[in-house]
Amino acid sequence: MTEREKRTVPPAASGPVVGALSSPVWAALVLLVGLLLTAELVRREWSNVRGQDATMQRSLADAAAARLREPLEAAALALRAMQTVFLSNDRMDQALFEQYQRNLRSHELVSGYVVTAFARRDPDPAARPGSLYPYAFVTPLAGNESLIGFDIARQPENLRALERARDGDTPSVSAPFPLLQYRDAEGHAALGITVRLPVYSRGPTPADAAQRRAREIGALAISLRLEPMVEQALAGRVLEFMHVRVLDLDAAPGRQLVYESGPDPEAGARLQVRQLEYGGRRWEVRLWPRPAAVGTGRMALIALSGAAISVLLALLLWSQSTLHQRALELGRRMSARFGESEARFRVLNELLPALVLMADGRDGRIVYANQAARQRLGEVADAPLVSLFADPLLGAQALAEAGQGEPGPARRR
Secondary structure (H helix, E strand, O other): OOHHHHHHOOOOOOHHHHHHHOOHHHHHHHHHHHHHHHHHHHHHHHHHHHHHHHHHHHHHHHHHHHHHHHHHHHHHHHHHHHHHHHHHOOOOOHHHHHHHHHHHOHHHHOOOEEEEEEEEOEEOOOOOOOEEOEEEEEEOOOOOHHHOOOEHHHOHHHHHHHHHHHHHOOOEEOOOEEOHHHOOOOHHHHEEEEEEEEEEOOOOOOOOHHHHHHHEEEEEEEEEEHHHHHHHHOOOHHHHHEEEEEEEOOOOOOOOEEEEOOOOOOOOOOOEEEEEEEOOEEEEEEEEEOHHHOOOHHHHHHHHHHHHHHHHHHHHHHHHHHHHHHHHHHHHHHHHHHHHHHHHHHHHHHHOOOOOEEEOOOOOEEEEEOHHHHHHHOOOOOOEHHHHOOOHHHHHHHHHHHOOOOOOOEEEO
């Protein structure tokens, strides 16, 4: 192959490599790998979110049990303050009782507060075992007049709780029951509890159970409405992220429900269970996440961003692939046309009776001789053109003048 023929052939050594690297298969492969990486990132983010949610749910469950204790302790503290008043002055009437309660501001300190009442212990006139505990003082009195004279000893469960509180001088909490003040409320909105504390006669604090029984003059009670009490105690992140159900494990069947904020948990829900013991009762606090509490915003952002980047990168490789293929096709067409043109040129020159020589302008060597030239001069291919001149200097000058302004080969006939 002559030098000119070598130069007319397009470089093909790097073609297969470049074509393979920029082929549509690579674009599809990059898209697939990008989507797989995106899916893995989303999976890891989902795992992290689940782990964070589980940690948060455990923390909220612990906080819920602790915060539910607060209103019960606040009610017991208010009762303890009023018990101290009786230890210094056991001659109480309705006006004085209301005065002390206004000063204590129990309604501001205890969430779900309904009423504070004092039940005076009276011996049973029928000589039956036990005593009567009719309510003597109530505050606020407006709306609670029906409590005056109501005997809490009519309910054996309340009587046992009152006696337990008397002997131990500790607060006692009742089972959930419908409050008379909210009997027209629907569903569980009327449910409430009563926190009780014994009252002793004037003098020093009784030291043992025998002294407490001997000096008992009655009992103090604060009624709490469960729905606002629980909602105020758990307001914020607990009720924002979790459904809550509170049960009294010591209550009779059908009366165990203290509070619920949502339907039954779905199968597979991460149920958090805590127990709260206070005032002789055991409350079970159950929590499970709300559907909206799962954080999916970041996962959606990762999925959309990863998919978009993968598609754009695949499109870029696809564009490069098609551009490379178009360039190769154009090169092949131009090469074919050039080859056809040169073939016609050679056929035409082979038929000419005149001598036609073509020399390379860079080194002056003959690269082509037609049939007439080969018959007259012999095989002169690759011979210096100046060797055909009788005067080498004249040949060199002619070659120089013929090649001026032409970087390619110089032609002579």
